[in-house]
Amino acid sequence: MTGPVALRAAYIVTWAILLGYLGSLLRRFRRVREEMKDLKRSS
């Protein structure tokens, strides 16, 4: 692995982890909000 390739790989991995984690948080938010709505509707 050459230097520039390693640099690109490291930057891609960093952003993939951060954006992937942010995406998972937003999905979990959506799921919890839907659950809240269902609970309010059923009560």
Added chain:
Amino acid sequence: MKTLFIAFIVLTIALLAYSTYQGLFVAPTEQTMGEVQRIFYYHVPSAWTAGVCFFVNFLASVVYLWKRNPASDALAAASAEVGVAFCTIVLITGPIWARPVWGIWWTWDARLTTTLVLWLIYVSYLVLRRFAAGGQTQVLAAALAIFGFVDVPIVYMSIRWFRTQHPSPVMGGGENSGLDPAMLHAFFWNLLAFTCVGIVLMVLRYRLQMLEEKVEATHAAAALQGGAR
């Protein structure tokens, strides 16, 4: 409060753009390592942010054991998860840097091993929180967090206490340590930007944890009402 948080997110995005530009295009190329040295501008700030998250986790766990306050427990859960995300970045970008510079992906030296142990401790903390049954999960998790934090100063000091393959401290490492001022400038902007990203993620995760607990409490109340009828 919501407006303030949105303003903070905008500031964080601007900081990230500026610090990435500084790290990739403005900071001078290191003479011996070349372009690959620029991984340093992501690797070290990620390690710093992971350390900050684990410190918040430690403080929140102490407060939880003392006051049994659900907000402290939520903050502990949030900070541990975000810390693990940043620690994962450290453990992946480190070997990517090491391969062209050392010729190997990994070696069991003190810094690398203690960092891997740190990651395993906080992954086990998250697994405990997710799968433990019974009413004592939060207390057990807080106790694990307090003991687990002992590894953070060991990771930091490992390159001072032991002779390691990992580079010796760049800053605060004695007479021969230090950075070129242009590199230092890029480094500090990246450090600030990554710290802000860590704060944004921790606040989001904290809010999610509080919402999840609210839903759980509502479910429990509904089940009790159903049982009483």
